[in-house]
Amino acid sequence: MQHIIVTGGAGFIGSNFVHYVINHHPDVKVTVLDKLTYAGNRANLAGLPENRCELIVGDIADAELVDKIVKDADAVVHYAAESHNDNSLKDPYPFVHTNLIGTYTLIEACRKYDVRFHHVSTDEVYGDLPLREDLPGHGEGEGEKFTDKTPYNPSSPYSSTKAGSDLLVKAWVRSFGLKATLSNCSNNYGPYQHIEKFIPRQITNILSGIKPKLYGQGKNVRDWIHTEDHSSAVWTILTKGKIGETYLIGADGEEDNKTVIELILELMGQPKDAYEHVNDRAGHDLRYAIDASKLRDELGWTPQFTDFRAGLEDTISWYRENQEWWQGQKEEVEANYAKNGQ
Template identity: 45%
Template sequence: MKLLVTGGAGFIGSAIVRHIIINTEDSVINLDKLTYAGNLESLSPVSDSDRYTFERVDICNRAELDRVFEEYQPDAVMHLAAESHVDRSIDGPAAFVETNIVGTYTLLEAARHYWRNLGDDQKNSFRFHHISTDEVYGDLEGPEDLFTEETSYAPSSPYSASKASSDHLVRAWYRTYGLPVLITNCSNNYGPYHFPEKLIPLMILNALERKPLPVYGEGNQVRDWLYVEDHARALYRVVTEGVTGETYNIGGHNEKRNIDVVHTICDLLQEMVPSAESYRDLITHVADRPGHDLRYAIDASKIERELGWTPQESFESGIRKTVRWYLDNAEWCRRVQDGSYQRGRLGVAQ
């Protein structure tokens, strides 16, 4: 297969690109605008492969999208390009509306134009896989409640509202135009190559530098944590074996309070990089952010039952691998932190 992956230089996008190139015989066209969160260095393990191609393209640019579809003739689209940081969406929602809603609309139209002109065999096998988030569901009330594929949408932040909007657009293009779509909604990802503004890498790197570890409120927010490489396997399973028109929730079966996640990171660092002063002493409780959802939890039984996917990593094994990766990849971290990973991008092929 030839897979067009949007946002393939991002955290989850680079994980699926690495997975495809390393573990399958398929080819990837990585289409990424290279915002601050796009890092081509995360693709260094596969960038020399003759089955990998990079195109620096904004998904809001219809002419460039049409060119890419015409030039590469992909068999499927995996759409991950999105603005994704909740705090940034609160401070500046316009970029989230532009990329996540307008960009998804533009990509859907380019894909529909391409798809309707394919021959019958290619047309029947084409897939548009939209990768979304469990945050579109809002938060859960009861301690035993879980998000299912039928849970009503109730987004709380500009980010989750923009992702909910894009989900609705994708379903409308399936219902109205027959575009063969698949949607997945995932829980919180973590693992190697995660941008340091996110909770887990931020805690690891701040702790190593003896900086404060900021925790919103009391840290009682509960999230279901999914190791990013498990997620990549699930996404590939969906795009190759999923039923068009269906939604699949992907979770790690690892519900943890944020404060417990931070405690675990501190304890692992104490084991791996012993310190006379406890890393836990760096924890600083800060004012909670507006509209902060208290609990997310995924019911991933559908993808397990229908497609045979289950996560391979427990939180304990995955977080240990993650902390070790950050310790072993200090240069990647340094280049992200000082911004040097962005240098030289003007020379990247358009």
């Protein structure tokens, strides 16, 4: 592949993928299509060579624009999404527009020009799993994990619109022969993540002299993966994956929110209990866990960043060293959370 389009490539996970491709595949040119909403940031692409990375500011639901740029591409890697659960609970429409109409617009263009398509999705489409402490025989095994055969059971406007976009792609593969693969990934962490998200919010709170905030009792479990591992997995699927298949991406990084916030405090030299409990999120999923054996066994992918503590240390360092990247947004983000008692 010589030319790929990355939608949402100025956002957190998308920009990390762009950096990954530029750094590891020198023959590939990347066109980023991003609307530059609050979660997209030109600074996320700073320093990349202009002859290999072009930013086009636009909406993935703009059929005329999408048609114009897709026809000259070898592949589209679709990261663009409205993705914040709390925002989806307050105003679902942008999630319907971007996640459903936007995905439809992209796959129609890829169908028209016979362009390879990879759809990046989330494990949240599967709903949630019981906490391990609630499982029979707790302590004897790891408990249930999501696989590509797990039935969809989304619980928020965000996850339901992502589930809908997954199903659109699957239907276009079957009905129209779209050359597409899908991936559902667990929670990412790393550089360039918007500070409304759980890990960077706590880090930037501490750096700003604000107590970290923990939803409810903090028992909710997420399966954390460093965004660099997500990027390498997506590239592996794009280049080796079987058309029509779904691959789950995870790195066996299950941790509950209370453990994560206490580890952040410890790594930043604070008492482990120096946080405050806030109102829980409505419909807050209990536990996510990924079975990535299909990706590992069939395509030979392995994660490299398996030490969560070390990955978190690196992430803390990035936010400490790049305070100009996030400080301008901090007051507004915390004010929005405060409205909901969070």
